[in-house]
Amino acid sequence: MPTLEQIQTKMKQLQTQADALIAKKAQAAVDQIRKIMLAHGLTTEDIEAKAKAKRETKAANGSTSKVKMKAASSLKSKAPPKYLHPKTEATWTGHGRAPAWIAEVKDRSKFLIAGAEATVAASVGTASKAKTVGKKAAAVAGAVGHRGQRTGPQPAKYLDPKTGATWSGRGPAPAWLAGAKDRTKYLIG
Template sequence: MATLEQIQARLKKLQAQADALIARKAQVAVNQIRELMLKHGLTTADIEAKAKARRDAKALNGRSAIGKAKTAGAAKGKLPPKYRDPKTGATWSGHARPPVWIKNVKDRTKFLIDAAADSASTVSSVVGKAKVAAKRGAAAKKATAKKAVSKKATAAKKVTAKKAIGVKTAMKRTAAAAGKKAAVKKTAAKKAVAKKASAVKKVAAQKVAAAEAVSAS
């Protein structure tokens, strides 16, 4: 029968083997992750950023769902006001327990909210909002028109500048061509003068030779 020391030694050996297997598997996983990161050009910072973005998105979705649930619950449980305190502006829907300012009042008709007045107020608010929206739209249109005019002016300036550059280039080319023609003409004139001078020299030499021949005879 194995002793306690032998069992403990076996346990240590088995634990060492298990640690080695875990390390190998971890190394294989790390190598695969490195290959994928190198293949797609990723870094640990990219992975952390994406993980953080997912966590933030989940948290935001959770908060949004909670907010929507609260809003829906409040909308369902809240009734439109029916009575209003002219002194404080406090309202009461007419259901549940009445507030202090109307609790002991027998004739509550004087506290009724005037639907027509409320409707007029609503209409006025809507008209005011429409006017503000119209002003904003007009301002946006003006800004867009100014941008369009500015773009057109910039484009026209660029076209004018290009035309000016083209004219200058053409003038330079014309001047260069004229210079070349003048140089060719000068060279031709020089050659013609040289030919004439050479011919004159030949004629003079021939005359001198003839005179010398005559005097010798």
């Protein structure tokens, strides 16, 4: 009966033979591809452009996997994509939960799309300015906010005659009013 060392030696020899056969087949395939490329005057850029066009038409027809559908849907989102996976061409806007391909990466700068940082910063600046202007206009006009309630500071409805403290009636009642059985005597005008 063979020993463990003999079996492991045999396995290493067989693995070496298998690797040599794989390399030989791969080289034969590469040689055949180069021959066809030379015969038709093609470059690797031509082949990649055709493959990219084919992927895009598949995505447009809806016959893609869920991963590619997520990548396509991120392109359709309101925010432009900020990060791009170089191999799968999946994108991420930088908002929401990070996809698996970038979640554990410490330095995300290698996935940044050129010019995306400036575009994103400009759009964020514009959006925040618009929100600020909208909030100021709402406060000035006494606009209705969340769930039909006014936003901003409210006029006082209750007054403590002893201390002069006031309460608008929103939020938790202060201690001087919380224990009162009849709040009407604290009402202002």
